[in-house]
Amino acid sequence: MKITLLVIGKTDSAYLTEGIGEYVKRLVHYIPFELEIIPDIRNKKNMTPELQKIQEGELILAKLQPGRELHLFDENGTTFSSREFSNFIERKMLAGIKELVFVIGGPYGFSEKVYKHAASKISLSRMTFSHQMARLVCVEQFYRAFTILKGEPYHHD
16 A cells, blocks of 8 residues: 655745655555655636635545545544554555545635545644644654554653
């Protein structure tokens, strides 16, 4: 199985880029992983939030291929503890899914079309994080999930 984290726009802050890079470097020892960036939409200042969601949604859905299962990081999604998230990942691995694609959307969330294609919605927290900070949190949680599955001492209950 492979995991892809799909994000809208590049990470601007050097400290976040460094942190993301550190966890990606650790994570690839456990599973094939890719951070895929969809470029920001041009002229979005002149768009309504709904139009921006629709255009971003088309770019997200264009990345889906057979064997790729879509999961959205969304404030209204299911919340997991780190151990529960590792169990979620393990169940997907055992189900024989070729690739899990997790998406952090743009500032206004996802279009209805994207929601319809998603296998699940996952909330990182009841708190709100910047989209760039959420990237670091996601990659760290993927890494934590695999250390839990391997019984390594990174996670403490």
